[in-house]
Each structure stands twice: as structure tokens, then as C-alpha cells.
Amino acid sequence: MTVRSANRRLITRLLLAAVLMFGFGFALVPLYDVFCRVTGLNGKITNTGPVEQTGVDTQRLVKVRMIGVNNEGMPWQFGPIDSLVEVNPGEMRQTAFQASNPTGRSMVAQAIPSVAPGEAAQYLHKVNCFCFNSQTLAAGESVDMPLLFVIDKELPEHIRSITLSYTLFDISPDKTASRSEEVQMGGSRI
Amino acid sequence: MGMIRIISRSFPLTLLPLTARAEWTLNLSPGVTEISRSIYDLHMTIFWICVAIGCVVFGIMFWSIFHHRKSRGAKAHHFHEHTLVEVIWTLIPLGILVAMAVPATATLVKMYDPKDAGLDVQVTGYQWKWRYQYLDQDLDFFSNLATPREQVSNEQAKSENYLLEVDRHLVLPTDTKIRFLLTANDVIHSWWVPALAVKKDAIPGFINEAWTQIDEPGIYRGQCAELCGKDHGFMPIVVEAVPPEEFQQWLADAKAEKAAAAEAANRSWTLDELMQRGEQVYLSSCAACHQASGEGLPPAFPALKNSPIAVGDVGAHIDIVLNGKSGTAMQAFRDQLDPVELAAVITYERNAWGNSTGEAVSPTQIADRLGAAAEGEGN
Amino acid sequence: MAISDTTGGMDTTAGELHEEHHHGPAKGIGRWLFTTNHKDIGSLYLWFSLLMFLTGGVMALLIRAELFQPGLQLVEPGFFNQMTTMHGLIMVFGAVMPAFVGLANWMIPMMIGAPDMALPRMNNWSFWILPFAFAMLVSTLFMDGGAPNFGWTFYAPLSTTYAPPSVTYFIFAIHIMGASSIMGAINIIATILNMRAPGMTMMKLPLFVWSWLITAFLLIAVMPVLAGVVTMMLMDIHFGTSFFNAAGGGDPVLFQHVFWFFGHPEVYIMILPAFGIISQIIPTFSRKKLFGYASMVYATASIAILSFLVWAHHMFTVGLPLVGELFFMFATMLIAVPTGVKVFNWVATMFRGSLTFETPMLFAIAFVVLFTIGGFSGLMLAIAPVDFQYHDTYFVVAHFHYVLVPGAIFSIMAAVYYWLPKWTGHQLNETMGKLHFWLSFVGVNITFFPMHFIGLAGMPRRIPDYALQFADFNMVASIGAFIFGFSQLLFVWNVIQNVRSGEKATSQVWEGAEGLEWTVDSPAPYHTFSTPPKVD
Structure with missing residues (x-):
């Protein structure tokens, strides 16, 4: 084999490796989700939808702390009805968050859930959650947003309290202009 | 367009001696919590291990530099490998590392145990201030940098706690396990108080937890530890630890103050x-x-x-x-x-x-x- | 154009001496634009890197001038952030990496007995796209909203939703740099694997070549990941995707994982070639073969492999689960073992040698000592519970500057002093070289050693102004920075003087030097090893 053809073969392989690694960078996104599910990294909740009840563990009581957070530029009043809920593992519990839109315009919001400690995320099943859909509120309107959840009986002993937070993001369609474009436009509107 | 905006008024003044001069330190603070003290011990242990290794390695090296120099007539030997020696100096560091990993793991496990907290405080990072919410206490406030802008631009002498003072302290009880729930409003911030050895990122859309139990009353200062934009250097943290009874009094006063403000x-x-x-x-x-x-x-x-x-x-x-x-x-x-x-x-x-x-x-x-x-x- | 004049002169001599070899270099600017000669391209890379080193250095001095005293004196906080960002990007991608590629271009063919790089035209391309990338990057300083200001690690969402408009140009600049690095790496791998002289088996390769081979594989593995992460940013900013945007179900922490999956191997990309250089220089001036050649190769390879398993040690405070913290802590501590082996081997090489201390050797010894100090602080940072106190403070700044400045940069300077006589045909001016070394050595330590103290005392990194208890050591560090910064002008002067004139160098140059590059004339002819040498 000549050096020239050896080079050609090697370049092809190395370029292919580079392209594969570029793809791998993107593959890290779904891989990361799998990784999160396995390790509970970052408190991403992946257990949603109907769940089979298999009895309640009355020996244990878990404190679930509910938190509502507004992300930047979100003027809604938003928070849990009960900020602390005590439940037995296996017990289905209904609670709700309240939101109201104090502004003079209709807005659309998306709630993003997060759990601390992250390890607990895989044991928190949400049967029904307002975070599955975006929420539209007209000017001055308010709403109760229900949440139905159950904590898995397999929850490790050492976890006695769980925090469930929802962050509200403004996804109104009139907010389509991205921030940097706004800056380019001079941002004259304060 | 002003790439470099010279803050012109200030130069001569900066050459004057600073009126206030805080004590400088060389080392980590042992802090005021059990965790911060075990971290400090761990830090010192590893530091001395590194010093010892350094002395041996550099000692041999400098010995060679002095004794095996050509100008002193040194002739080069011809050895260039020795399997036993090489195996030994792979295994010894491995042993040292295991010895370091054991206490490190123990401390880390303790840090990851926030159960049975007596007080939950939600900490939210904003560009460029902190918000503290005492959960279940109906108390919620923002904590802004209190250092006047004139001190930053050198028009005024700098105060003792320059850039480490805020308008409202985070008041916490001593001898109580406190759980922090951290999140952010815009970009990633990081809440850090060295004396408590608590540093945790506050990430928008996500909730993180950390905990502390303060042993001694006092004022402990910290700063945001994650680049969060223009005024990242100007969003300090001040924790004021008071005995539990005093804390209850403070809570009552703070609520009364809030009511008075509403009245006003x-x-x-x-x-x-x-x-x-x-x-x-x-x-x-x-x-x-x-x-x-x-x-x-x-x-x-x-x-x-x-x-x-x-x-x-x-x-x-x-x-x-x-x-x-x-x-x-x-x-x-x-x-x-x-x-x-x-x-x-x-x-x-x-x-x-x-x-x-x-x-x-x-x-x-x-x-x-x-x-x-x-x-x-x-x- | 001092460069083309003088080196042109040098090459005429070379041409006369080797008339039987090919034609000499073309004349004028075209020689540099269209050259496919590995020595020309090596020189281009090195000059470019020097220019970037000085640019990034000016930014560093601006940062240190602002931090000389508490209070804001020179720049606004927003511009300060632009400076820290640009300083980091320019030094990493503009100064250190191109310098190593330049050295690889010059030396690898000569060290393995090859006539040129395997892919000379691609070689030309991989250099010439670099100036465009950096012109684009630097031009962002003059744009509305300013240059990137989110740190060289560009964490989302500060670098996406909250970024200045210039972020798009930053992303394209990164893409071009990545393409250049990947092409360079492919070229180096092809050269080493396919172009070795007969008899030059893999386990006879000089260590510089070995370490570059491993580095090149690292580059091919991780530069595409960097390209991927900036592409995701681009899509988030302009096409409404939500890779890192929590509002759309994305995750800002994902950014950090992907970035550091690139970033940690990148750290070794900047240090493995340095290990190679030091492993060339220490045996030469010890007049003794390198101790433990095989274990050096294995240590380098294991460092490279481990580098893929430790990325999250940059993220101990983001809220990783306990098992994650433990895994990344143990994996990181493990890196100390092969690194230790390398340091022990260098010391054992010097032990019972016959040492002399010419400028390259001084830089190499300083490298071993100061890099080891950086290694120690790295080991401390690896201990996750303690890292909660160190993370994002000046202790980290001290650590990575110790491994990058007296580490990577000193190794580059050692390499330049070591091979300069081979490139120019002129013996080194040892007095000037030693003066440059001692000023740099003192300056670097005055700059970066106090940063350990201010970090431990609690000063966060990337802040334009600080509390009063950090004032004294910041002032010391700033003084050191100016000493170090200005002493680099001596380096520039030294190199230019050496290119222009100097005592005629022999082909051996250094008494104890071994390897194929020392068998050719000094200056090295424009074409070397057109007929492969015999290696036994």
C-alpha cells in the first residue's frame, strides 16, 4: 500500500471519527436524560401519568415542600395553596398552585418542575400536573392549577423531606423577539 | 462607543492610603459549623501531604542539581529503567490517595444529609441581588449591596466591610439545622458563605438544597461565586447568626415592621x-x-x-x-x-x-x- | 516583514548547501500564503501564537491593572468581563494550542525522518483559517453590546438568553478554530502513522511525537463536541430550540456537562505536548537517556483516557447526587498517579546525570517544579468536600495558571529556545535567555502564588472589584503580572535577534542532544529527509 492511499484511508477514518463525535455531542442530550433518570441528577421528574396504587406505607410520613418561583420578567402571582404537605408513601394526594395575571394583557406561562434532593425525583410520581401543559391567563384572570401526586413506597429511608418547585416562565407569543434582537433594536422600551 | 470607559474623577484619590484596611489572611477559615471544621481539617491534611511529597521530590531533584552537575565533574550514569522502582512509585501514590479518599468521602456524606432541618429558607439569585424567603414564616425580602457607589468609584473612603455589606441581613438562629432551597430568577448564581462552608449553585428552573448548623453567633460574609453578568462582583451575602430566642424576637419585629410599612x-x-x-x-x-x-x-x-x-x-x-x-x-x-x-x-x-x-x-x-x-x- | 526577509535569507543559505534537493522557497508574500512546507507553516503558527500571546497578555495586564487596588479605576465591570472572557479564549485557542501545533509542524517530520507533513495542502488551510477566526473574535470588541462577556466557559443561560448580540460571531469563531484544530490533528496523526522513516518503530518515537499523537486523538475526540455545544447554543439563540433553556424543557446544567466533556480533555490537550517537550529537553541537558520511556508513554495514554471520565469535577457545586460526586472525585484523584509517574521519571532522569543549565533546561526545571505545584493544588481541588470552598475562587485561578503559564507556556518557551538554533542556524544568546528566564520565573511566582492566598481567604474569581482584606495580595499579584508581562518583550527581542544574527550553530547544537532532528544542518534545509534516513 502506498503512503498516499494509506493517508487517504486514515483521513477518511479520522474525519468519520470527528463527524461521529460531533453527533455524539448531540447524543449527549438524550443520554443525559437517561443518566438523570438513573441517578436522579438535577431533580428532573420523569415519572408522569397514571400509576398503580399498591397500598400505603403508614409507618412513614414524608414532608413535601411546595415552592412556586417566577422566572425573570414573569409578573404573575404564583404559589402553592399548601406550602407543606405531609404524606405517607403510596398515598395519592391532591393539591394545587394558584396563579393570577395582574397585568393588563393576556399571557401564556409554562411551569417547569424540579425536585430536591434529585435522588427523590424518581420516587415522585405525578399522576396529573399543570406542568404538562402551558397555561394561558387573560388580563386580571386567576386560576387554581391542580396537582395529583404519589410518592413511591420504595423511597429510601434517609429521605424524609422532598421539595417540589415549579418555576413559571413567560412563553407568551408576543415575547417572540429574542432578547438579543431586542438589544439590537436599541431596547428603547425600558 | 467607549470600549474602555475611564472612570476619570478618581485616580488621584486611589493613590491615597486606604482609610480602612481589613485583616488579611493566608488560609481557609475553619468556620463556625461542624462541616466547615471538617473541611478545614481535610484541607490541612491534604496540604501537608502535598508539602511532604513536594519536599521529597524536589529534595531529590535539587540534590541532583547540586551534586550531579557537569561543572562539578559529574559523569552521566547509564540506567534508564527499573521496573521495581517504577512499580513502587506507582503504588505508593495510590496508597496515599486511598488514605485521602476515606475522610473525604465521610465528610461528603455528612454534607449530603439535610434531613430534620428546623428551618427552611428559600434563596433566590437575581441579577444582582439575593432574595430570602423564610418558608412558613410569611417573611420575604431582598438583600441588596449597601456599599455606596461613591466608594466603588473612589470618591469616598472605603468602609470596613467594603462590598461585603447589604441592606438586609439574612438572620438565622444558631444551633438549629437550617435547610437552604436554592434557585435563580435569571442566570446561574452561586450562594457562598465561607464560614459556613456552604456553596451551592442557584440555577433558573431548578431547585437545589444545602444545609448548615451554625455554632456561634456572629456576622458571616460571603459573595456570589458564579459569573452572572455585569455586577457579579456586587451581590454579597451577609448572614447574621443569633441565638434561637433572639431569632424569634427578630422574626416578630420583622413582621411588625412589614405591617408598619403597609400602614405607611x-x-x-x-x-x-x-x-x-x-x-x-x-x-x-x-x-x-x-x-x-x-x-x-x-x-x-x-x-x-x-x-x-x-x-x-x-x-x-x-x-x-x-x-x-x-x-x-x-x-x-x-x-x-x-x-x-x-x-x-x-x-x-x-x-x-x-x-x-x-x-x-x-x-x-x-x-x-x-x-x-x-x-x-x-x- | 522582518519574518520573510530574515528567514528568506536563511533559506537561501540552505538552498545553496543542498542544491541536490528540491527548489527553495517561493519569493514574497505568496510564499507564506500558499506554502505547503511544514517548516514555513510551523513558523506561521508560531508567529501567530506569539501575536495572540501578546494580545491576550495585554488583556491580562488590563485586568491586573484594574485589580491593583480596590475600587473601580480603569474599566467598567461589563468591560472587565469582556476582558476576562477574551483573555481566556485568546490564550487557550490562540496562544497555547497554535504554538503546540507550530512546534509539531516544525519538529515532527524532522524527528521521525519524514520529508514533510502527510497532508501539506490541508496543513496550509488549517493555519490560514485561524487568522480569520481570531479577527472575527477580536472584532466583537467593537460591536454594539460589546464582546462576549460570559467567561471562557460560556455557561448558559448567561451565554444564550442573556448574551450580547456578538455571541453569534463568537460561535462562528469557535467553529473555525475547531475545524482548524481537527485538520491539524488529522494531519499529525497521518504523518506519525504513515510517514515514519524505515526502522522508526512506534516505541522508538521521541516522546514529543508520542505525546502529540495522543493529543491529536484527544483533539479529534473533543473538538467536535465543542462544535456541537456551540451549535446547540446557536440553535437556542436563533432557531428557538431549548437545549439549555429551562422554559422549553431544556437544562442549563446540560450545557456544563457537554462543555466540560470537551473542556477537561482540552486541559490535557494543552499539557500533554508540554510533557513531551520536557521529556526531550531534560535528557539532553542531563546527558542521559530518559528514565522509563515505556512508562512515560503509558502514563500519557492513561492520562488521556482518564480525562474523559472526570469532567464533572468542574461542577461539584451544581448539585450532583452523592454517588456522582464520589465517582468524579475518585476518578480525578486517580489522575495523580500517572502524572506522578511522569514527574518521578523526570527527576530520575536528572539523578546521576551530568547536568548543565542552558536556557531550555532552566525552563524545563522550572516547569517540573511549578507544574508539580499546580498538580498539588489540582489534587486538593479534586477532593469534592473541600472543593466546595475552593470552587470559583482565586485558588482555582492560581491552580490553572500554575499549570498553564509555568506549565504549558514555559514548555513552549523551553521548546523555542531548544530548537531555535536548529531553525535559524544561530546559537542562542544565553545571557539574554537566562535573563528572560529569571525575570519570567520570578514574575510568574509573584503573580500567581499570592492568588492561592486570596482564594483561600475567600475572593471569588471574575470580579472587577474586591473587599479590602484581599487588597495586599492583589497588589502583589498585579506587580508580578507587570514584571512577567514586560519580561516577555525580552523573549520577543531574543527570538528576533536570533533570527537575524548570531554565532553559527552546529548541526548537533546541544552536546547531549539525541534524535534525527540533530543530524540535519542548522539551519535545517528547506527540505529535509527527502531520502528517508536509516534508523536502527
């Missing part, structure tokens, strides 16, 4: 009073972006001086201050300031720097706007 909104305020109060509020809450001169830092932070908002329709002005502006850095201030402060700062913006609308926005006007929304919530 009901009386009538003169334009002068509002302007005076408004200037204070403006400097602590608005000047970081819109600048003390009202000229802003366009394009990201527009000017208020002669701006269509500040001299235009008052309703729109109130709306933008209360609710912020989506997609820009303008935050919603409805939760950050009370009605008096909101009325004062809007009045100030409408009458300062030659914005001469002459209009005073009354606290009741603001309270009505906020109240209308609250009523809506009740429906």
Missing part, C-alpha cells in the same frame, strides 16, 4: 418626601443598570432621562416597574419593593435628571394596583 402606604406623602425616599430606592435597586445619572448603559440598559416611559403615561410607567418587561433585563419589582418604595421610586424617576413631570405617584395608587390584582386572585 395609607398616609399621604408629599412630593419632596417621595423624591427623597425615591432617590434612596433608586440608588439601591435601579442605579446598577440605569445608572445614578439616569443615562443607563445602552443598548442593554436604556436611559430613563427623557425616556418616553419616564415622562409619558404614568400608568405605563407603573406597569413596567411593577411587572417588568418580558425579554429584557427589566425585572418585576412588585415583590421586591413595598408600595411606598414603589411610589417613591416612580415619582423620583419622573422628576429627576430634568424629567420634570411634576407628578407625584402616591403609595395608595400603587397599593390599589397591587390590591386589584390580589382581589383578582381571590375570585
